Amino acid sequence: MRLLALLPLTAALAAFAPLAANAAWPPGAQQQYMNDCVATAQQSVDPAKAKAHCGCGAQVIEKEFTTAEITQLMSTNPPPTVALRDRLEKAVQVCKAS
DSSP: OHHHHHHHHHHHHHHHHHHHSOOOOOTTHHHHHHHHHHHHHTTTSOHHHHHHHHHHHHHHHHHHSOHHHHHHHHOSSSOOOHHHHHHHHHHGGGGTTO
């Protein structure tokens, strides 16, 4: 009996599952991110560490942000909102150890 009560919830979650899937980077955006990130990071760490750190960041961005948010993060006109930048900084904290 209890299983029948969970059926509508399960159906609703299944309907929204595609929305929770990882976002796709807009064409060329991931490469642009990697180029910019590695160039900046190499100013303070060796190239291998810079590439590892930036690769981690790219994975986090793809997992935590929608395609529209990634587009906004990569935009300079208009620049990303403060809230979106703050969310990015918090999300990539997991990469600090890289």
